[in-house]
Amino acid sequence: MSYIPKIDELACSSHGDCVEVAPQVFALDDIAVVIGDGPPELLLEAAKVCPSTAILLFDSESGQQVYP
Amino acid sequence: MNDDGIVIAGGGLAAQRCCERLRARGYEGPLRVVCDEGVAPYDRPPLSKEVLAGERDSDALAFKPAQWYGDKGVELLLGERAVSLDPEARRLELSSGAALRYEQLLIATGSRPRRLPAAERFSNAHMLRTAADARALRGAIGEGCRLAIIGAGFIGQEVAATARKLGAQVTIVEAAPTPLVGILGARIGAWFAQLHRAEGVEVLCSAQLADLHGNGRVEQLTLADGRSIDCDALVVGIGVEPAADWVAGSGLEPDGIHTDSAGRTALPGVYAAGDVARPLDQRSGQRVRTEHWEAASRQGQAVALAMLGEDPPLAPLPSFWSDQYGLRIQYVGDARAADDITIDGDQDARDFSVRFCQGDRLVAALLVGRPGELPVLRREIESHYEPMRSAA
Numbered sequence: 001m002s003y004i005p006k007i008d009e010l011a012c013s014s015h016g017d018c019v020e021v022a023p024q025v026f027a028l029d030d031i032a033v034v035i036g037d038g039p040p041e042l043l044l045e046a047a048k049v050c051p052s053t054a055i056l057l058f059d060s061e062s063g064q065q066v067y068p
Numbered sequence: 069m070n071d072d073g074i075v076i077a078g079g080g081l082a083a084q085r086c087c088e089r090l091r092a093r094g095y096e097g098p099l100r101v102v103c104d105e106g107v108a109p110y111d112r113p114p115l116s117k118e119v120l121a122g123e124r125d126s127d128a129l130a131f132k133p134a135q136w137y138g139d140k141g142v143e144l145l146l147g148e149r150a151v152s153l154d155p156e157a158r159r160l161e162l163s164s165g166a167a168l169r170y171e172q173l174l175i176a177t178g179s180r181p182r183r184l185p186a187a188e189r190f191s192n193a194h195m196l197r198t199a200a201d202a203r204a205l206r207g208a209i210g211e212g213c214r215l216a217i218i219g220a221g222f223i224g225q226e227v228a229a230t231a232r233k234l235g236a237q238v239t240i241v242e243a244a245p246t247p248l249v250g251i252l253g254a255r256i257g258a259w260f261a262q263l264h265r266a267e268g269v270e271v272l273c274s275a276q277l278a279d280l281h282g283n284g285r286v287e288q289l290t291l292a293d294g295r296s297i298d299c300d301a302l303v304v305g306i307g308v309e310p311a312a313d314w315v316a317g318s319g320l321e322p323d324g325i326h327t328d329s330a331g332r333t334a335l336p337g338v339y340a341a342g343d344v345a346r347p348l349d350q351r352s353g354q355r356v357r358t359e360h361w362e363a364a365s366r367q368g369q370a371v372a373l374a375m376l377g378e379d380p381p382l383a384p385l386p387s388f389w390s391d392q393y394g395l396r397i398q399y400v401g402d403a404r405a406a407d408d409i410t411i412d413g414d415q416d417a418r419d420f421s422v423r424f425c426q427g428d429r430l431v432a433a434l435l436v437g438r439p440g441e442l443p444v445l446r447r448e449i450e451s452h453y454e455p456m457r458s459a460a
Contacts, residue, residue: 008443010384010446010447010450011384011442011443011446013361013362013365013366013384013387014085014365014369015361015362015365029092030089030092030369048439050439051389051396051398052362052387052389052398052442053398053439053440053442053443054443056443067440068439068440068441068442068443
C-alpha cells in the first residue's frame, strides 16, 4: 500500500509543518510542493499536522482519497 | 532602481516570507531587514504551546538557519528598531540613530500585547509575545503553581492548556460574557469556557478586574463583585495592538496601516503586511486588520510580488487554528456577519463543526477535531465569491 500526496494550493499557507515531519517528501517553494515519496504512516502524520488541512492523500492503486 | 534597494522594518513572519519570495523571484538588489528582537525571524505559534511546555527550545524556532541569510544576501540588522519614517527622503530612522535609505519599504513591525498598567509593577506578571517572554513564563509555571490569566482569547486559552499540562492550577478572568464572543458569538464562546472547565481550569466570565495586590509580586486579584483569586504568577493576554505608532507624522495610519489588497500604502514605494496592516479585503470591500499567522505569511508574499511589479493572487479567506488539550481547532471565513449558526456533531465529545451563515450563505466555519472537513467548507465559502474573482 502506498499513498500519493497532493497539495491543495488554495489551502496551503506555507506553514512548513509537513516539511518538518517529512522533509524527504515535502519542500516549501512559495507553497508546499511534493518532492519525493515516503511510507503511508509518515504521509498521514504530515497530512494530519497541517493546520490548513492542505495535504490530500490518495491510494496509489485505487485512486481513492484516503485523507482527509 | 538605485542601490538603496528594499528595506523591511520588522523581522517576523511577513518579513521572512517577503524575503524568501523576493529572492525566489529573482530580485538581486540589496535587501535589509530591521529585526528589533536581536534574533533572526522565528515562528511564534509554538511559544504558547511546545516552548511553554518545555518540549521545544525557543532557539529551534528560526525560520531559516543563520547561513541562509548570508547565502541569499539578506542583511539582518539585529537589535535595531525603526523609529521614524521620512517618506519624502525615502528614509527610515533607526533606534541606534542610524538611517536607511530605501527604494521600496515594507512595514512589517507586527503587533504588541496590550498593556495592563496595573500589572507592570509586579515581577511575576507576564505577557506572551516573544521567545524571551515564553522563556520567562516557562520558568514561572510548574506543578501546583497557581496561575491567573487575564483574558480568554487564544493566547490566554493556549497558555491555560499548556499550564494545565504542567500541573498548574489555572484561573482565567474574562471581562466578556464568554471567551471569543466578538468573533464566534456567545453560543460557541460558551463551549470554549466549558472546554477549559472540563480540563480543570476555573473560568470566570463577565468578571471585571478591580485590583491587583502584592508587594513586588502579585499575590491576589480582586474582582469588581468582591471575589478574589490568589496567584503565584499572572499572565496578561488582553489582545494586541499594531506596532505602528512610530509611523505617526508620515501620513500613514498608526492604528493599522491602510493598504490595497497587494499591501501598497498611499506613500510611494511603501508597503505594509501582517498585524500592522489594515488591507482592503477584495471580498467585502472593507479594510480588515487581522492578527492571523496565515494572513502575515500571505501578505508578506503578496508584497514581494507587488514590489517586483507583479499582481498578487486574490488573498485567501481569513483562517486560523489553535491547538489545546491535544485538540485541533480550525476556523475559516468571517463569522461577524453571520445571523445563524448550525452545529453538527457532538460538542461534549469535542467532535463537531459549526456553520456560520448569513441567510442561506455560509460565511465561516469552525471545526473542532474535524480537520477533514476544512477543504470542503473552505470551498463552499469561497464559492460565493467566484463571480467577484472572475470579474476581478
